[in-house]
Every structure is written in structure tokens, then in C-alpha cells.
Amino acid sequence: MLTHLVPGRSDGWLVAGVQGANLLDLRTRSTIESGLPGTLVLLLAVEEEGGRIVAVRETQRTLELDLWEGTLQLREGDRVVTYFGLAAADSAWSSFQDLRLVQLRELRPGVRYRLHAELMVRPLGVEDRRRVSRWVSRREEGQRRELSLDLGGLLQHFVGRAARGDQEVNARLSSEPFRVEDLLEESSAP
Amino acid sequence: MMPSLSLNHRLRFRPPPWGGVWPIWLSCLLILLAGARVEAAGDLRLERIEVEPSSPALLAAVQQRLGLWPGDSIEADDLAHARERLEETGWFDGVEVYAQPGSRLGAVILFVEATLDRGVHFESGVGYEPFDGWYSNLAGLRVQNRLGSLSELRLLYRVGLRRQDFMLDLVLPRRIGPLDLLLRARSGAIDWNVFSGDVFLQQIVDSGEASVGLRWRSGGPWSVTAWARQASADPQSLERQDDSADPVPWSVLPGDTPRIEWNEWEIGAVYDRRVAERSYRHGIYGALRARVGRFEDGKTFGRYEVQLLGNLPIAETTGLSLQMGGRWADRATPYFLRPIFGGLGTVRGYRDASLSGPLGARGYVNASAELTTPLLPRDGSEARVLGAIFVDGGSFVDAEGQWRDPVLGVGWGLRIRVPWIDHLSFDVGIPLSPTGTSDPFWIHARLGVGF
Numbered sequence: 001m002l003t004h005l006v007p008g009r010s011d012g013w014l015v016a017g018v019q020g021a022n023l024l025d026l027r028t029r030s031t032i033e034s035g036l037p038g039t040l041v042l043l044l045a046v047e048e049e050g051g052r053i054v055a056v057r058e059t060q061r062t063l064e065l066d067l068w069e070g071t072l073q074l075r076e077g078d079r080v081v082t083y084f085g086l087a088a089a090d091s092a093w094s095s096f097q098d099l100r101l102v103q104l105r106e107l108r109p110g111v112r113y114r115l116h117a118e119l120m121v122r123p124l125g126v127e128d129r130r131r132v133s134r135w136v137s138r139r140e141e142g143q144r145r146e147l148s149l150d151l152g153g154l155l156q157h158f159v160g161r162a163a164r165g166d167q168e169v170n171a172r173l174s175s176e177p178f179r180v181e182d183l184l185e186e187s188s189a190p
Numbered sequence: 191m192m193p194s195l196s197l198n199h200r201l202r203f204r205p206p207p208w209g210g211v212w213p214i215w216l217s218c219l220l221i222l223l224a225g226a227r228v229e230a231a232g233d234l235r236l237e238r239i240e241v242e243p244s245s246p247a248l249l250a251a252v253q254q255r256l257g258l259w260p261g262d263s264i265e266a267d268d269l270a271h272a273r274e275r276l277e278e279t280g281w282f283d284g285v286e287v288y289a290q291p292g293s294r295l296g297a298v299i300l301f302v303e304a305t306l307d308r309g310v311h312f313e314s315g316v317g318y319e320p321f322d323g324w325y326s327n328l329a330g331l332r333v334q335n336r337l338g339s340l341s342e343l344r345l346l347y348r349v350g351l352r353r354q355d356f357m358l359d360l361v362l363p364r365r366i367g368p369l370d371l372l373l374r375a376r377s378g379a380i381d382w383n384v385f386s387g388d389v390f391l392q393q394i395v396d397s398g399e400a401s402v403g404l405r406w407r408s409g410g411p412w413s414v415t416a417w418a419r420q421a422s423a424d425p426q427s428l429e430r431q432d433d434s435a436d437p438v439p440w441s442v443l444p445g446d447t448p449r450i451e452w453n454e455w456e457i458g459a460v461y462d463r464r465v466a467e468r469s470y471r472h473g474i475y476g477a478l479r480a481r482v483g484r485f486e487d488g489k490t491f492g493r494y495e496v497q498l499l500g501n502l503p504i505a506e507t508t509g510l511s512l513q514m515g516g517r518w519a520d521r522a523t524p525y526f527l528r529p530i531f532g533g534l535g536t537v538r539g540y541r542d543a544s545l546s547g548p549l550g551a552r553g554y555v556n557a558s559a560e561l562t563t564p565l566l567p568r569d570g571s572e573a574r575v576l577g578a579i580f581v582d583g584g585s586f587v588d589a590e591g592q593w594r595d596p597v598l599g600v601g602w603g604l605r606i607r608v609p610w611i612d613h614l615s616f617d618v619g620i621p622l623s624p625t626g627t628s629d630p631f632w633i634h635a636r637l638g639v640g641f
Contacts, residue, residue: 027288027301034289034298035234037266064266067295068233123288125270137280137313138612142460142477142497143535145637147612148280148315148327 002173005117009183013100014055014107016044016115020094020171023121024086031123032072032086037064040093041120046101049112049177055102063093094119107180115175236262237292242303245339247363247370250407252302255279257465257473259410264298268465276302280332281340283307306335317348318637320535323542325350337362351542352381355397372403372415380423382526384548385541386442388627390431391548393443395526396424403456411463417456421483424449425526442548443525450524452491454483464501470562470576470605470640471509475499483523491522495529499641507573508563513641518553521591525549531556531586532597534634538582539599539619544627549589556584562605562639576605576639580617597623601631605639613639 004019028038039062046055061076065086072089074081083089107113135150238260241248253259256272273287283305290299311332318324330346337343344359355378365371377398384391403417425447428438457480464473481493497515504510517529528550533542536556546554560580564573580603585596603617617634 027286030291031289034291035296036264036269036289036298124266124272136278138278139280140638142319142475143499143641144317144319144322145612146315146317146327147637148313148330148332150280150311150313152310152312 002117002119002171005115005173005175007113007115007175007178007183008098009104009180010098010100012104014046014102014104014113014180014183015098015100016096016117018042018044018096018099018117018119020119023094023119023170024090025121025170028121028123029086032063032065035065035067036124037062039063039122039125041122042096042099043118043120044099044101045116046107047114047116048108049114054107054113057099057101059096059099061093063089104180109181110179112177112179114177117171117173119171121170234264234296234298235292236260236264237297237299239300239302242301243306243339246368248304248306248339250409251279251281251340251363252276253409254407254411254462257463258300269300272300276304280311281307281334306339308335309333316637317350320636321530322353323351324635325353338365339363348378352383354378354381366404368406370405370407372401372405372417374399374401374403379426380526382425383530383543384428384442385544385627386439386548389434389439391428391438391442392431393428393526394426396426398422411461412459413462414457414459416458417454419454419456420451421454422449422451423524423526444549447524450485452483452485454481456481464499469638470501470511470560471503471507473501473640475641489522491520491524493520493523493527494518501640504561508561509640511560511562511640512558513560514555514557516553516555517551518587519550521552525589528552528589529554529586531584533632534617534636536582537584537597537599537619538580538601538617538634539621539632540597540625541627541629541632544625545594545597546586547588552587552589552591554584554586556582558582558641560603560641565604572607574607576607576613578603578605578615578617580619582619595623597621599623612637615639 001022002018002020004017006017008015008017023040024038032038039060041058041060044057045053048054059076061074064073064075066073070084072083072086074083074089074093081092083092135153137148137150139146236258239249239253239258241252255275258264258268269287273285276282276285276287286303288301290301291297292299313327313330313332315327316324317327325348328347328349330344332342332344334340334342340363342361344357346357346359348355348357355376358375360373362371380395380397382393382395384393399419399421401417401419403415405413405415407413428440428443430438459478461474461476464475476499477497479495482490483492484490495515495517499511499513501509501511519528530543530546531537531551531554532540532545536554537545558580560578562576562578565577566575567573580601582599583596585594587593599619599621601617601619603615605613605615607613615636615638618631619634620631621629
């Protein structure tokens with residue numbers, strides 16, 4: 001679950017601090033223990049009062065156990081941090097500080113904003129195509145390749161009878177409403 | 191047909207007599223190296239895959255789809271989209287993929303928990319195969335998992351560049367002991383494309399078949415399939431595919447060809463170790479197929495083919511794909527069932543079937559090498575655009591049984607990843623041997639990347 005989602009300001013940016021807990025489910029934990037990676041994706045959105053989304057940020061981390069060294073490597077982009085022990089790595093994995101969202105000059109004084117966070121944890125990788133791939137199937141036999149579109153499924157989706165394909169989100173949290181001028185200069189991340 | 195543009199200057203290259211042969215030997219060597227590479231990569235090894243619901247047919251299909259078998263070395267990248275790869279088969283309502291440590295350090299047990307889809311799907315789509323060309327599955331019904339795990343019934347109406355037909359396909363896995371039972375019925379027409387000089391002609395050949403088959407899948411990448419078939423064909427009129435009022439040059443084909451019927455027995459073996467992820471850098475595929483037909487009057491004819499594909503990594507992100515193959519048809523084989531030569535699948539840079547002539551080829555050998563590298567972005571395995579350069583060569587035996595001069599084609603191509611679909615590949619092929627159709631180059635399009 002997500003325990004903290006706190007906005008802040010830093011160097012002219014709206015930043016967020018996010019803290020999760022107990023995010024390693026059994027499948028992801030066993031996958032990491034096997035030497036394959038677990039993946040965490042955090043999606044943050046800044047919503048203006050009235051419902052307009054003014055900024056979105058997605059960040060992805062993977063956690064992988066080096067079976068031979070006994071160390072855990074946390075990767076985020078090109079950055080790699082090594083931990084000893086799954087508990088320490090898990091804690092660091094789900095803690096984000098000073099995540100830049102949008103420059104403050106793009107936000108209007110006196111207007112209330114909210115932050116929304118969604119977090120997905122998956123064994124192996126997080127797919128980015130799940131929503132449409134439900135209706136597109138592929139088959140391959142020798143050098144024959146076929147793509148099929150499930151017209152019935154697509155039609156059901158558009159008339160609202162099928163809710164398949166919803167994002168598989170493990171945790172969601174929204175912040176309290178805030179105004180830019182009320183934010184502290186340092187991030188309030190725990 | 192794909193359009194081509196005119197250039198003022200044409201490239202012409204007359205290869206030496208061995209020109210069509212050396213790429214084949216080079217391909218053999220490098221494909222073997224590709225095989226060796228598959229075995230050598232990675233520190234983690236797959237101990238086994240467990241599927242839920244437990245089913246040998248489901249296990250075999252999952253292994254085939256993921257390209258993983260017990261004992262294989264595995265890399266995280268190969269499994270990053272494992273769930274997606276399984277979902278896109280359309281077999282499942284939902285899939286979970288995760289791993290557990292195996293019985294020793296570095297051993298991995300992969301778990302696939304699936305909810306089988308038992309729906310009835312109304313579908314439409316497109317397909318591509320080098321010798322059928324592009325086709326549209328204009329409308330179809332798919333019913334699966336109703337008669338056992340991964341059973342499938344498909345009813346399709348297909349329209350394509352080389353055939354249009356109704357097709358019924360039934361697959362019943364593990365129906366006779368470890369054997370899959372296959373049933374197929376097809377009724378429609380084959381388009382036999384004929385080039386007379388640069389005049390493009392097309393003959394419709396009404397055709398149909400009813401087939402029953404058995405397939406055996408090993409616990410590894412091998413499968414063997416056998417078919418018994420009753421088929422018929424009835425050649426129709428030959429028509430010009432241009433606006434000219436000139437008479438149709440009927441003399442390019444044999445005179446009035448009567449409707450024919452034949453029984454056919456087919457056996458094929460496939461070794462498929464392609465890797466869905468980074469397919470242009472890893473994996474090998476081999477296939478052998480033999481078909482023997484017997485006409486009503488007792489005369490027989492045979493058709494045989496072999497194909498070997500391999501992909502191996504070069505540097506960090508580049509891949510070398512190699513392909514070699516050959517087909518042979520007995521003299522008694524009706525011309526519209528013979529191999530065709532020229533175009534995608536044999537030698538790019540030439541129009542499809544433009545080299546083998548109106549009566550098709552008795553046989554051919556060909557080899558291709560293709561170097562593929564990411565262009566956008568240049569460093570990632572998830573590149574949206576890949577670039578390729580290629581060289582194709584081969585030689586064929588014409589309808590009279592004479593080996594023809596080797597032909598060569600070179601070119602470049604783009605492979606564009608279309609979200610949620612696949613890579614679309616476009617190749618610009620330049621013929622380096624005489625074409626007969628006066629095309630300075632030819633553009634080919636296909637689905638997928640690598641061979």
C-alpha cells in the first residue's frame with residue numbers, strides 16, 4: 001500500500017515524496033529470490049481543481065538479486081544502488097523523494113491542486129500494452145504471421161459491457177488539496 | 191502488387207557461377223554459430239515450467255510461445271514481456287507469470303497461471319507468409335478451449351494476393367495419446383501469377399482440400415506433423431492485369447488443363463528455437479517437409495522443401511539474420527503447385543514469382559543475410575525503428591529442368607514497431623541480375639522482424 005504522498009517545492013519545481021509499504025507480494029518476492037527481476041512502476045499526476053491534469057510522471061524501478069554475490073541491485077534508469085538484504089532493498093524500493101513533477105511557474109497561485117499516485121508491482125516486467133492486446137492476438141507458424149482483431153470484444157468494450165483490461169494497480173493514494181504558495185521549500189517526504 | 195519507381199540508371203551485376211552457392215555455405219556456418227550462441231548465453235537456467243491449469247498441451251504451447259525449455263539459459267530481458275506474449279495468443283482470459291528459485295543456485299522454476307478463454311470470437315485480421323503473400327482474414331469465428339485445453343476451431347474467409355478461400359481449421363491437442371488431431375477443409379481459389387516479359391497475367395485456379403493430420407510435439411522444440419489430404423484444382427481463364435486490349439498470350443501456359451483431383455500424404459518436421467524478444471538477434475528455426483501426391487490415374491508427384499533460419503547477436507544491439515532454403519517438385523507436379531522464384535522469401539529486388547516463369551520452377555536454392563540494428567532509439571532493445579541491409583542470392587531449375595544462372599539482390603529496409611501489433615518491415619531490393627520485368631528496384635512489405 002501507499003502510506004505517504006506529500007507535495008513540496010524544490011528549486012522552482014513542484015516535487016513529491018512517496019512512501020509505500022508491504023509492496024512485495026509473494027509472486028514478486030519469489031521471482032526476485034530466483035534471480036529474475038521484480039518491477040515497480042509509480043505513476044504520479046497533478047490535478048487542478050476542476051479536474052484538469054496539468055502534469056504526469058511515470059518512473060520505473062527494478063529490483064534484482066545477484067545470486068552469486070548475495071546482493072540486491074535497485075535500478076532506476078542508469079542509476080544502480082546495491083543493498084544487502086531484501087528488507088532494506090524493499091524499503092528503499094518503495095521510497096521516492098523529491099520527484100520533480102512540474103515547474104512552479106506553470107501552476108496558478110491561489111488555485112488548489114491535488115496529487116494522485118498509482119503504484120504497480122509485478123514479477124518480471126510491467127507491460128505497457130495490456131489494454132489493447134486483449135483484442136489483438138498474434139499467431140506465428142513457421143514464417144506465417146497473423147494478426148487478428150477481436151471485433152466482438154472491442155465492440156463490447158465500447159458499449160461498456162466488458163471491463164476487462166483495467167490497469168492492474170496495486171496501490172492508489174491521493175494527497176490533500178494544496179496551494180502552491182503554502183508548500184514548504186523542502187520536500188516533505190518521510 | 192507493391193509499387194516501384196523508375197530510376198534512370200540500373201545496377202547490373204553478373205555473378206560468377208558460384209555466386210549463388212557461397213552464401214549458402216556461409217549461412218550454414220553462421221546458423222550453426224547462432225545455435226551455439228543460444229546454448230551459451232546467461233547465468234540462470236530454467237529448471238522447469240509449471241502451468242495452471244495443469245495440462246501437457248498447455249505446457250507445450252507455453253514453452254513454444256516463450257521459446258523456453260528445461261535446461262535453457264535465461265535472461266531477464268527474455269521474460270520481460272512473457273505475460274504479454276502469452277496474452278496476445280488470444281488463448282487466455284488472464285495470465286500471471288512469475289518465478290521461484292529452483293533446486294540449486296541459479297536454477298529457476300517458471301510458473302504460468304492462466305485462465306483459459308472459452309469465448310466465441312468474431313475476428314478480422316491480416317496475415318503474411320512469403321509464398322502466400324499478404325492476405326486478409328476478412329471475417330472469422332474462433333472458438334477455443336471448449337474441447338480440451340487449447341483446442342481451437344476457426345472458420346475464416348481469406349482474401350489475399352495469391353489466394354482467396356473459406357477455411358475451417360480444427361485443432362484438438364493430445365486427442366490420440368500424445369498426438370494432436372488436426373482437421374482442415376478449404377475451398378476457394380489460388381491466383382497463379384504469370385509474367386510474360388513485362389506483361390503481368392493472372393490465372394484463377396479453383397481449388398479445395400479436405401485434410402486430416404496428426405502432430406507430435408516433443409518436450410523440446412521439435413514437432414512432427416503428418417497429413418492425409420484429398421485435393422482438387424480446376425484452372426480457369428488467364429487474364430491480363432493491365433488495361434491493354436492486346437490478346438492474352440495463352441501460349442505461355444499449357445493448353446486446356448482439365449480439373450484434377452489427387453490424394454496427398456505429407457510429413458513435416460520442425461525445430462523451432464526462435465526467441466520472441468529480440469528476434470533478430472537470437473534463435474534458430476529449421477523445417478523439412480515432403481509431400482507425395484497421387485492422381486486418379488495412379489501417377490504420382492512429389493514436392494520437398496527445406497528451410498533453415500538463424501539469428502545471432504553482433505555487438506551490443508545489432509543482429510545478423512541468416513536464411514537458406516530449397517524446394518523441389520517432380521516433373522509431374524502441376525505447374526500451379528510448383529515453387530515460385532523471385533521476390534520476398536527467395537531473392538528480394540524482383541517481383542514475386544517473376545523469375546521462375548509461367549510454369550513455375552522445378553526447384554531452387556536460396557540464401558539470405560540481413561544485418562539489423564536499432565535506429566530510434568539507437569541503444570535500446572525496445573527500438574521503435576530498426577534499419578537493415580541485406581543480400582539475397584539463389585538459383586533455380588526452370589520447368590524444363592535446366593539450372594538457371596544465379597541471381598543476386600541487395601537492399602536496405604526499415605522495421606517499424608507499431609504499438610500493440612508487431613513490426614512492419616519494408617524492404618527496398620535492388621536486382622543485380624537481369625529481371626525480365628525492367629524494374630530498377632522493388633519494394634517488399636511483411637510482418638515481423640528477422641527471418
